[in-house]
Amino acid sequence: MVKNNCRRHGWWNIKFRGCGYRLTSGREAILDILSKSEGHLSAEDIYMKLHPKYPNIGLTTIYRTLDVLANLGLIFKFDFGDKRARYELAEGPKGAQHHHHLICTSCKRVIDYTDFIDEEVKLLNETEKGLCQKYEFKITNHLIQFYGLCKICAKR
Amino acid sequence: MVKNNCRRHGWWNIKFRGCGYRLTSGREAILDILSKSEGHLSAEDIYMKLHPKYPNIGLTTIYRTLDVLANLGLIFKFDFGDKRARYELAEGPKGAQHHHHLICTSCKRVIDYTDFIDEEVKLLNETEKGLCQKYEFKITNHLIQFYGLCKICAKR
DNA sequence: ATCCTATATGAAAATGGTTTCCATTAGCAA
DNA sequence: TTGCTAATGGAAACCATTTTCATATAGGAT
Structure with a gap:
């Protein structure tokens, strides 16, 4: 109960x-x-x-x-x-809180980051608005990821 | 030959x-x-x-x-x-040419767009620089995708 | 042009995350 | 409490991708 x-x-x-x-x-x-x-x-x-x-x-x-x-x-x-x-x-x-990802292509480790998010999101919103109009596409979500080598894997 | x-x-x-x-x-x-x-x-x-x-x-x-x-x-x-x-x-x-993607979550159609790319890439480069320093992460690539409903699927 | 060896290849089998099937269980509105 | 319907779990199915292994081939050396 x-x-x-x-x-x-x-x-x-x-x-x-x-x-x-x-x-x-x-x-x-x-x-x-x-x-x-x-x-x-x-x-x-x-x-x-x-x-x-x-x-x-x-x-x-x-x-x-x-x-x-x-x-x-x-x-x-x-x-x-x-x-x-x-x-x-x-x-x-x-x-x-809202964050994006850094993905190590070697060890697959994922790092969350929240820095720069504000600027990124601001730009994304403007972009979304433009794309919405031009392509009549109703955007509901976005994905931003950076790929590369993490601290550890870069040292090889 | x-x-x-x-x-x-x-x-x-x-x-x-x-x-x-x-x-x-x-x-x-x-x-x-x-x-x-x-x-x-x-x-x-x-x-x-x-x-x-x-x-x-x-x-x-x-x-x-x-x-x-x-x-x-x-x-x-x-x-x-x-x-x-x-x-x-x-x-x-x-x-x-360099482009990003709009992906319809309903019909899975993918639209390429090249608009706004310049601004996006400019911001991304700055972000990359900052992330590189802070996380000692060597960025080699990025992914930006927008999700939503395409013209046709939105009409349902 | 021919040899030689590591690389590349194809067919078939294996893999493994995800989905489907189906008989059973359990929300929850009345 | 009852009844209807959605939710559940175990096992089997799915299916894109990978692995295996015997054979073929690229391309440097001869």
Whole structure:
């Protein structure tokens, strides 16, 4: 009862229910992991972190839930070139701050950065406006990533 | 003989040989397709286009060649979210001009645009400089993509 | 032109992240 | 509590990409 009551007040509750999705303990647990861990989690990462406490949540459910969350805009799905999708919480009431990524093409390490974001976003907004008009394209999101060699890999 | 002579003078010849790769008719054919077709080709697209004229070039070779070409920086590999890698010729003597992508999240259509590129690249260069210093990260490449709904999909 | 050896190749099999199937379970509105 | 429908998990299917391995070929040396 208490647990159930708790769920009813989660900040994502409204969004979930509003879109006709049900709030299950599995989904709650997955969102919980995502908000507690630093980003860049793969489906299997989440499965591993979840398994000790929730051994009955299968990989399939995790994939399905991540899909739902991404569709709702609660999380973002990334491809960092290591052959598996990676997910991180989008900005939200408890969300991490907006950042972009530096990706090491050698060791696949990913560094988040928040510097320069403001300038980047400002330019992006102007660009978006122009592109919207010219191509009648309704832009909802953008992706900026820098590729190169991290400190360690560069020394070889 | 003539053909062979021809090959020796392809603009990519130097780069190939310089890196210890051999210039084979298969590789030449793949580069040829890439430079003749408008971008966004998948490995299978290339296979299909190649097959009528070169029925003896297998998919495996195409994957391997694309890998080599990407490592040499002659082509770029993209992920547009349709579950298969897509490749396009990088800028070069005969290469297409620098552009970025608009990706429709509904129909997966990709639109190239060259507008705003200059401003974008200018900002990116500054950002790169700053990031390089702060994170000691040697940036070699960047990716900018906009996601949203194309003209047609937006009307639903 | 011919030899020689490392590189390149193709066919088939393996891989592995993700999705689908389907019978069962569980939200949640009434 | 009941009923309807969405959600779930395990196993099997999917499918782009990679690996394996025996054979062919590029291209430098002779």
